[in-house]
Amino acid sequence: MFVACFEESIVGGRRVEQEEAHRRALSTLATLPGFQGGALLHFRGQPYRYRFETRWTSRDDWQRFADSDDFLAFRQALDANLSAPFVTELFDVKVEG
C-alpha cells in the first residue's frame, strides 16, 4: 500500500466548505484505479489544521493520478478553501496491522 497525505490549513470560517469539497473529492477518487480509500482528519488542537490521507494500492497508481488532469482539478477544488496551497507528503507503508 502507498499513502499520499495533504497537509491543509483552511481560511477561517471555511470548515463546512472544506468538508464538502473533500466529500466530492473522495467520490471522484473512488472511481480511479488503485484508489483504496481516504479520510479527512481535523487536528483537535487547532481550528484550521487538517490532513487528508489517501491510500493507494501502489505508488504507480498514485503517480498516474498525480500526472493526470484529474489531479489539477483535485488541487483547484481543495485549494479553494485553503489559506495556502496544500503540501503533499508521500509514504511507503512498511508495517500494517
Next chain:
Amino acid sequence: MFIVQGVSDILREPEVVRQHEEAYDRLLHQTPGILWNLYFRGLSNPNRSIHIMEWRDQAASEAFGISPAFQAMRSELATAGGPRAQMTGPLSPGYWEPVLERRIAPPPTGHDPASLGFARHAMVFVRPGQERGWEAAVRARIDGLSDDVYTARVARNLGQPNAYTVVIHTRTEDAARAIDLPGEAIDHLTDDVYRVVLSSDWPTAR
C-alpha cells in the same frame, strides 16, 4: 468548557487594533455560548496580543466561527489597509480544555486597561509521560498563590496532550512576575507578563 486562544503579533496602529477588539467584543455580546472574552497586550513587546475566549462548548465556538456576522468581520479585517496581524508561535490559534482552575477573587471586567490588572501567561510543553507530575507541581504552586492573584487557570491542548497554557490574573505587574512556575519536566516554554486590556464575562451563562 472550551477555550480558544490566539497569540498574535499585530502591526496595525494601536487605535485600529483597539477598534477591532471592541467590535469583536460587541459581536460576542450577541452570541450564545460565550463565557469570557479577554485580550492581553505584551508589556515587553506591545505588538504581542493574546486573545482568549472561553465557550460553553466547542459547538458554540464553531457555530460562531462560521456565522455570517463573524464572516463579515473577518472579511472586513482581511481587506483593511495597512500592516496585518500575524498569528505567532505553536498551537495558535489553538483549542484548549481546562484542567485546573482556582478563583481567589473575581477578576475585574470592562474595557478600561487601567483597571483590569495583569496576567502571567505561559505555554508549556511537558516531556511526554510526565504530564501528571507537572500538573501536580503546578497545582501545588497555584494552591500557594497569594491575595495578589485573582484567578489561575491551566488548560491542555486538545490535539497535543503534553501542551499546556497557564493564565494567572493578578492585581499588579510585580505579582505577575513573582509567580514561580515549576520548571521540572518542561521541554519548551514561552512565559511573559501582559496587561489585560479588555475583559468581558457572562457569569450567568456558566
